[in-house]
Amino acid sequence: MKVLVPVKRVADYNVKIRLKADGSSVDLANVKMSMNPFDEIAVEEAVRLKEKGTVSEIVAVSIGVPQAQETLRTALAMGADRAILVTAGTDVHQDMEPLGVAKILAALVESERPDLVIAGKQAIDNDMNATGQMLAGLLGWGQATFASNLEIGDGQAVVTREVDGGLQTVSVKLPAVVTADLRLNEPRYASLPNIMKAKKKPLEEKSVSDFGLDLSPRLSVSKVAEPAGRQAGIKVASVEELIEKLKTEAGVI
Amino acid sequence: MSVLLIAEVTEGALARDATAKAVSAVLDLGAVTVLVAGAGVDAAAADAAKIAGVTKVLVADDPSLAHGLAEPMAALIRDVAGDYTHFVAPGTADAKNVLPRLAAMLDVMVISDVMAVLAADTFARPVYAGNAVQTVTSSDAVKVLTVRTASFQPAADGDAAPIETVSVGADPGLSAWIEDRVTESDRPTLTSAKIVVSGGRGVGSEENFALIAALADALGAAVGASRAAVDSGFAPNDWQVGQTGKVVAPELYIAIGISGAIQHLAGMKDSKVIVAINKDEEAPIFDVADYGLVADLFDAVPRFTDAAS
Numbered sequence: 001m002k003v004l005v006p007v008k009r010v011a012d013y014n015v016k017i018r019l020k021a022d023g024s025s026v027d028l029a030n031v032k033m034s035m036n037p038f039d040e041i042a043v044e045e046a047v048r049l050k051e052k053g054t055v056s057e058i059v060a061v062s063i064g065v066p067q068a069q070e071t072l073r074t075a076l077a078m079g080a081d082r083a084i085l086v087t088a089g090t091d092v093h094q095d096m097e098p099l100g101v102a103k104i105l106a107a108l109v110e111s112e113r114p115d116l117v118i119a120g121k122q123a124i125d126n127d128m129n130a131t132g133q134m135l136a137g138l139l140g141w142g143q144a145t146f147a148s149n150l151e152i153g154d155g156q157a158v159v160t161r162e163v164d165g166g167l168q169t170v171s172v173k174l175p176a177v178v179t180a181d182l183r184l185n186e187p188r189y190a191s192l193p194n195i196m197k198a199k200k201k202p203l204e205e206k207s208v209s210d211f212g213l214d215l216s217p218r219l220s221v222s223k224v225a226e227p228a229g230r231q232a233g234i235k236v237a238s239v240e241e242l243i244e245k246l247k248t249e250a251g252v253i
Numbered sequence: 254m255s256v257l258l259i260a261e262v263t264e265g266a267l268a269r270d271a272t273a274k275a276v277s278a279v280l281d282l283g284a285v286t287v288l289v290a291g292a293g294v295d296a297a298a299a300d301a302a303k304i305a306g307v308t309k310v311l312v313a314d315d316p317s318l319a320h321g322l323a324e325p326m327a328a329l330i331r332d333v334a335g336d337y338t339h340f341v342a343p344g345t346a347d348a349k350n351v352l353p354r355l356a357a358m359l360d361v362m363v364i365s366d367v368m369a370v371l372a373a374d375t376f377a378r379p380v381y382a383g384n385a386v387q388t389v390t391s392s393d394a395v396k397v398l399t400v401r402t403a404s405f406q407p408a409a410d411g412d413a414a415p416i417e418t419v420s421v422g423a424d425p426g427l428s429a430w431i432e433d434r435v436t437e438s439d440r441p442t443l444t445s446a447k448i449v450v451s452g453g454r455g456v457g458s459e460e461n462f463a464l465i466a467a468l469a470d471a472l473g474a475a476v477g478a479s480r481a482a483v484d485s486g487f488a489p490n491d492w493q494v495g496q497t498g499k500v501v502a503p504e505l506y507i508a509i510g511i512s513g514a515i516q517h518l519a520g521m522k523d524s525k526v527i528v529a530i531n532k533d534e535e536a537p538i539f540d541v542a543d544y545g546l547v548a549d550l551f552d553a554v555p556r557f558t559d560a561a562s
């Protein structure tokens with residue numbers, strides 16, 4: 001069985017982001033970039049399925065700037081077998097919309113014919129939470145989002161999903177799209193020998209123009225602003241003082 | 254302009270708070286028709302009809318819709334489509350599962366987590382865990398959006414709107430429901446509670462989380478948790494507050510043994526009053542807290558509970 005795992009290069013989750021002075025976007029110049037944490041979980045899940053013998057080949061795909069190569073090398077070092085980089089431009093501030101990404105992925109699914117796509121549930125930059133669902137919609141495949149457990153059975157995947165009320169378990173016919181939530185697994189750190197080996201694994205380069213798709217953005221961002229700020233308040237000395245303030249000053253209890 | 258708003262339905266019942274918040278978000282976008290989809294949802298439809306601002310309710314009642322599975326839900330909404338200019342739902346886990354799929358089927362881009370409707374085609378939404386807010390304008394013919402419920406007040410009750418039944422197509426049969434494991438509780442729901450008491454890694458164990466729950470019960474509050482508390486097995490996943498959990502904006506949010514990572518702040522920093530109880534006076538949670546108490550939670554929380562009961 002073959003698995004395709006899309007991975008995105010994003011500002012590291014530890015980075016305190018700043019805005020560009022002109023308010024046009026977040027400033028990504030000289031910012032530490034990493035693989036989107038949810039995508040790491042997706043790669044890890046694919047690698048575990050391969051270690052169990054369920055999966056025979058893992059193809060990692062990234063769509064973005066040429067530097068996304070590093071993200072793909074990380075996926076290869078974690079255990080992916082080969083990688084495809086689809087270059088979409090050189091401006092690090094350009095963020096292709098999930099619909100465009102899903103269209104390219106759908107085209108790659110046509111040529112690669114995977115049995116399963118495991119994606120991260122959301123990219124921590126645009127927080128859209130959409131690409132996996134959009135890909136499933138374009139392909140007419142079943143989907144199981146926000147996965148915290150994944151079992152592959154006979155022609156189907158049984159997936160436990162994190163939902164608002166707790167957990168929901170569904171089965172979905174293969175081929176399907178699964179999106180990874182935080183508790184699906186804990187991703188491994190790539191070992192030095194595996195990082196070295198990853199340098200020799202195949203990485204195919206393509207460009208978005210190779211796909212002949214209309215990828216013109218549907219959303220235009222006119223402004224990126226700071227959220228409403230919050231001031232630190234006061235320190236209280238005791239539980240009694242806290243309760244007093246909440247009753248009389250804030251009036252919330 | 255006209256809106257098709259997909260009601261949040263939980264086990265056949267209308268989630269009124271979430272649905273009514275989405276209604277108030279889109280009242281300026283034209284007549285609001287609410288689609289109530291599920292199995293055995295007549296009462297839910299009647300409840301939705303009474304939300305002020307709703308002009309019509311469509312009911313889709315079919316076993317295939319009982320569990321909100323994305324494939325039959327998205328197919329249903331597409332088939333209902335008609336002349337609506339906006340497809341909207343409260344930003345619940347169910348809607349975040351279904352609406353992007355629908356948007357792709359309609360060849361439009363979904364707009365997630367709308368915090369403000371600025372014009373029929375222009376919306377504000379958070380990015381980077383709420384550390385920035387972007388204004389986006391959509392050029393798509395129809396807009397598909399999920400609404401960040403914490404940013405809106407629920408619409409009031411109004412006169413009952415007419416209810417119509419819509420037919421449901423064949424289940425695409427791509428997925429099947431197996432089971433739900435729902436955390437049963439008499440507490441208010443996290444996203445609609447006036448007070449939320451949350452515990453973090455500092456609470457230390459699942460047993461100790463009873464301290465958090467006892468304070469919550471004394472205050473009539475919902476219980477929340479940080480990711481670290483959920484990952485460590487102290488609390489169930491549906492209690493997680495944050496960038497990738499639930500977003501809450503209660504009157505009072507009490508963070509106990511939570512450091513205040515940006516991913517946690519993303520889910521609670523719009524609360525009206527924030528209290529932090531933490532033994533580390535340098536903890537970043539104090540930067541957003543109106544009232545900070547530097548204390549050992551095992552000492553402070555039981556005393557708070559006693560005083561509040």
Ligand SMILES: Cc1cc2nc3c(=O)[nH]c(=O)nc-3n(C[C@H](O)[C@H](O)[C@H](O)COP(=O)(O)OP(=O)(O)OC[C@H]3O[C@@H](n4cnc5c(N)ncnc54)[C@H](O)[C@@H]3O)c2cc1C
Nearest residue numbers: 453454455479480481495496497498510512516517532550
């Ligand atoms: C992709 C991604 C998504 C994430 N999404 C979320 C999310 O949705 N929600 C979320 O919460 N996090 C999320 N996180 C995790 C986040 O980065 C933090 O790791 C997490 O919030 C930390 O939880 P915590 O504050 O409970 O634990 P810690 O950071 O370990 O803090 C524990 C605190 O408890 C205090 N403490 C310990 N003992 C006591 C005591 N006896 N009395 C008083 N205080 C005590 C300590 O001083 C400390 O401040 C996400 C991370 C990533 C990478």
